[in-house]
Amino acid sequence: MEEKESVLITQGxxxxxxxxxxxxxxxxxxxxxxxxxxxxxxSSLINSLTRVRNLARVSAQPGKTQTINFYEVGLKWREEERRKIFYLVDLPGYGYARTGKEQRKIWAKFIEEYLLTSPRLLFVCQLIDIRHEPMASDCDMFQWLVEHHIPVLVVATKADKIGKNARQKNIAQIRRRFGVPDLSVLPYSSLKNEGRSDLLDVIGDSLIE
Structure with missing residues (x-):
C-alpha cells in the first residue's frame, strides 16, 4: 500500500x-x-491520515472535542523535493443532544466565525458515517457550507464496517439526501487506512493550486 502513495506525511x-x-x-x-x-x-481518521498515534484523542464519550484544534502537518511528494506544511483543523462535533442548548449556540457561533473568516481555509472534509443515512444536522451543515461557497469534500467513514454492495447503496443515499446526484464521496476506513492515499492526493492537489 505504502508504495502506491504519491503524497507522504512527514510530520504531525x-x-x-x-x-x-x-x-x-x-x-x-x-x-x-x-x-x-x-x-x-x-479523531481516528486524523490519526490514520497522519500516522501519528493518539495525535487526536479518540474518546468513547461523544461531544468531547469542544474547541477548534489545530494540528501542524507536513507532507512531501514521492521522488520530489517539494514539501508543504498545513494545518489540519478539527472542529467540534455537531448534533450531539447531551450538550446544553446554550453551549451548542456558543459552539455554533465560534465555529461559524472561524469558517466564515479564516482567510487560509482551502476546503472542508465533512465526515459522514457510511453505515447510516445522513441526519438532518448533516444535511444542514452541507447546505450551509455550499451556501457560503466553502468547498466541501464528503468523506464516508467506517467503510470497513459494511460490504461493497451496501457501500454503493449508502453512498447513493448520501447523494440523494444532499441533493447532489454526482457528489464526490470518498469512502474511508481508519482501521484499514483505506481511502488514505486518495485523501492525501486531494490535500496535496489543493496545496499546489
Whole structure:
C-alpha cells in the first residue's frame, strides 16, 4: 500500500486549541478542516491520515472535542523535493443532544466565525458515517457550507464496517439526501487506512493550486 502513495506525511503535531480568534496559531498556514457529527470517527481518521498515534484523542464519550484544534502537518511528494506544511483543523462535533442548548449556540457561533473568516481555509472534509443515512444536522451543515461557497469534500467513514454492495447503496443515499446526484464521496476506513492515499492526493492537489 505504502508504495502506491504519491503524497507522504512527514510530520504531525498538535499546535493549539481555540475558542476565539486570538487563540489561533500565530504562524499562518493553509488550513484543511474536518467536521462531522459527534462519534463519526474524526479523531481516528486524523490519526490514520497522519500516522501519528493518539495525535487526536479518540474518546468513547461523544461531544468531547469542544474547541477548534489545530494540528501542524507536513507532507512531501514521492521522488520530489517539494514539501508543504498545513494545518489540519478539527472542529467540534455537531448534533450531539447531551450538550446544553446554550453551549451548542456558543459552539455554533465560534465555529461559524472561524469558517466564515479564516482567510487560509482551502476546503472542508465533512465526515459522514457510511453505515447510516445522513441526519438532518448533516444535511444542514452541507447546505450551509455550499451556501457560503466553502468547498466541501464528503468523506464516508467506517467503510470497513459494511460490504461493497451496501457501500454503493449508502453512498447513493448520501447523494440523494444532499441533493447532489454526482457528489464526490470518498469512502474511508481508519482501521484499514483505506481511502488514505486518495485523501492525501486531494490535500496535496489543493496545496499546489
Amino acid at each position: 503535531r498538535y499546535v493549539a486549541s481555540a475558542v476565539k480568534k486570538e487563540q489561533y496559531p500565530e504562524t499562518e498556514r493553509p488550513e484543511i478542516v474536518f467536521i462531522g457529527r459527534s462519534n463519526v470517527g474524526k
